[in-house]
Each structure stands twice: as C-alpha cells, then as structure tokens.
Amino acid sequence: MIPRTLVTRRLPPAVMARLRSETQLALEPEDRALTKSGIIAAVSSCDALLPSITETIDAEVIAAAPRLRVIANFGVGFNNIDVAAATGRHIVVTNTPGVLTEATADIAFGLLIAAARRFSEGERLVRARQWTGWGPLQLLGGDIAGATLGLVGFGRIGQAVARRAQGFGMRVIYQDRMRLSGGEEKRLGVEFRDRETLLRESDYVSLHVDYTPETHHLIDEAALACMKPTAVLINTARGAVIDEKALVRALRNGTIASAGLDVFEREPQLEPELYDLPNCMLLPHLGSATIGTRTRMGMMAVDNLLAVSRGERPPNCVNPAVFG
Numbered sequence: 501m502i503p504r505t506l507v508t509r510r511l512p513p514a515v516m517a518r519l520r521s522e523t524q525l526a527l528e529p530e531d532r533a534l535t536k537s538g539i540i541a542a543v544s545s546c547d548a549l550l551p552s553i554t555e556t557i558d559a560e561v562i563a564a565a566p567r568l569r570v571i572a573n574f575g576v577g578f579n580n581i582d583v584a585a586a587t588g589r590h591i592v593v594t595n596t597p598g599v600l601t602e603a604t605a606d607i608a609f610g611l612l613i614a615a616a617r618r619f620s621e622g623e624r625l626v627r628a629r630q631w632t633g634w635g636p637l638q639l640l641g642g643d644i645a646g647a648t649l650g651l652v653g654f655g656r657i658g659q660a661v662a663r664r665a666q667g668f669g670m671r672v673i674y675q676d677r678m679r680l681s682g683g684e685e686k687r688l689g690v691e692f693r694d695r696e697t698l699l700r701e702s703d704y705v706s707l708h709v710d711y712t713p714e715t716h717h718l719i720d721e722a723a724l725a726c727m728k729p730t731a732v733l734i735n736t737a738r739g740a741v742i743d744e745k746a747l748v749r750a751l752r753n754g755t756i757a758s759a760g761l762d763v764f765e766r767e768p769q770l771e772p773e774l775y776d777l778p779n780c781m782l783l784p785h786l787g788s789a790t791i792g793t794r795t796r797m798g799m800m801a802v803d804n805l806l807a808v809s810r811g812e813r814p815p816n817c818v819n820p821a822v823f824g
C-alpha cells in the first residue's frame with residue numbers, strides 16, 4: 501500500500517525525492533512550520549505523518565486523523581508528540597536515534613569552547629568596530645584542558661561529548677538514571693556522581709537528558725546555586741530542562757560565569773534578557789544541522805514510516821505497547 505503522507509516541513513532533497521517516489525504526499529511541504537489548523541486539515545485523510553519539532557502533535561491532531569497508522573518523527577527527541585494519545589489509538593510512533601549523535605556532540609563541545617573562551621563577546625567587539633588592539637587582560641576566559649566536565653545524562657550524545665572532552669584533556673564525570681558497571685566506567689574513562697555533587701565539582705556542565713515531566717526545570721535556581729561561580733552551562737537537549745528565568749538571574753548575578761545554549765524553553769522566543777546578556781552564547785537549535793545528518797534523519801524516518809505501511813514493526817518504535 502502506498503501511504504498517503506503528511507510531511508510537515510521540506511526536508512533535504514534526497515529525502516524529498518524518496519518520499520515523492522515511495523509515498524503519496526498530501527501536500528508539497530514548504531520551508532516553514534504548518535499551523536495547527538493546517539495540520540489538522542491535511543492529516544485527516546492521511547495514513548502517515550512525518551512531523552518535525554516545530555509541530556505539536558497533540559491529542560486534538562491525533563483525533564482528527566482517523567486513518568493515521570504511524571507518526572514518524574524527524575528527530576530523536578519526541579516530546580512534541582502526545583505518545584499516550586497515539587498509543588491509545590494504536591498509532592505507531594517512531595524517532596531517529598543514533599544518526600545525529602556526532603553532529604549534536606559537535607555543537608555541545610563547540611558551545612563549550614565558545615562560552616569558555618568568550619567567542620560571542622569577542623566577535624561582537626570586532627564587528628562593532630570597537631576593538632582597539634590586543635590587551636593582556638582582554639576577554640580572559642577559562643581553561644579547558646585539566647578542567648572537569650559534568651555530563652547530566654549519559655546516553656549516546658553524552659558519551660560522544662565525553663570522547664571529545666577527553667581528547668581536549670578534560671576529566672569527565674557523569675550522572676544518569678542508570679549507573680554503568682565499574683568496567684564500563686573504566687573503559688569510558690568516566691566517574692559517576694550524584695547530581696548535586698556533579699554540579700558542585702564541575703567547571704563545565706552539559707545537559708544530555710530527554711525532556712520529560714521528570715526533567716522539566718531540572719536545572720532550576722537551587723541547581724544553579726550548587727554550581728561554581730566560574731562554571732559554564734551547556735544545553736543542546738531541550739530548552740525546558742533549564743528554568744530560563746532562573747538562568748538569566750544566575751548569569752546576571754554571577755552565580756555561574758556563562759552559558760552556551762542551542763535550545764530554549766519557548767522556541768523561537770527567548771527569555772528577553774538573554775538577547776542582551778554578554779556571557780551567553782546563543783545558537784538557533786543547530787544540533788543536528790548538517791546536510792548529511794539531516795538526510796540520514798529523514799531516511800530513517802521514511803524507513804520507519806514505510807515499515808509500518810507494509811505491516812511490519814519499524815526499526816525505531818518508541819511505543820512498543822501498540823504491538824500488544
């Protein structure tokens with residue numbers, strides 16, 4: 501069966517070509533987010549939905565799609581989808597794990613270097629034509645070699661960041677719901693800490709947890725108060741893992757030194773003060789933004805979607821309960 505498919509955003513050319521040849525597209529996607537009413541109107545006649553992070557697939561959207569059998573998310577994080585509502589209607593939900601690990605770890609480590617060495621302030625100084633010349637005390641940052649990196653969440657992406665950090669001579673500690681075995685920790689060259697100890701010991705803290713009710717505002721005022729005044733906070737996971745208002749206060753008051761953020765609580769809106777804080781490096785959710793990575797993500801989403809259409813169990817199902 502050729503699934504009638506709603507693809508909400510225009511994806512890389514190779515992915516679009518495959519979608520055009522192997523599915524029946526409900527509409528020609530554009531390079532901008534669909535409105536909720538646009539999704540509801542288009543999905544009502546579809547067998548498959550391929551959404552991105554910019555679309556919230558909630559119970560109302562799901563209820564408007566009586567034929568829908570699969571929601572193949574373009575992304576590893578799927579907090580934009582009401583999985584319980586989908587499962588309740590026997591709709592399979594899939595994601596794209598693994599293919600964006602290295603690209604996202606690059607952005608996390610890039611932000612770490614950029615925040616530590618004050619790239620953003622330096623660049624703004626030069627562009628404003630206000631750089632009057634080299635100075636021995638100008639824009640001094642923090643050392644990376646010899647410093648301690650604390651990873652909150654130690655799945656695929658956290659482990660890829662650990663490898664980069666070790667190459668730069670950092671000591672790596674981690675916290676996760678599940679502690680690795682002693683042998684695994686030794687093999688990976690990392691030590692476990694409980695979250696509070698990790699926050700107290702780390703010169704750099706990088707977040708790599710899923711966004712769930714349990715991780716909502718995991719980094720709040722109390723967590724920020726545990727960190728060193730010289731510490732740098734990096735977030736490439738989901739914005740709402742940090743209480744953005746509390747972070748603004750911490751950056752303004754010197755509770756921590758700086759932050760590097762790729763994700764925000766209410767994208768594309770930021771907590772207004774963030775735009776003007778000098779000690780914050782800001783990126784527009786670029787974690788997986790390479791042509792190779794986005795193509796692999798798209799191909800994986802299409803593989804998942806077509807598997808369900810053929811009546812098979814897809815490779816990356818996040819709600820296996822639908823299979824009984």
Ligand code: 8YV
Pocket residue numbers: 551552553554574575576577578600785787788789
């Ligand atoms: C994507 C992401 O850019 O995969 C994820 O969870 O956050 C990003 O890599 C985004 O989800 C695209 O929909």
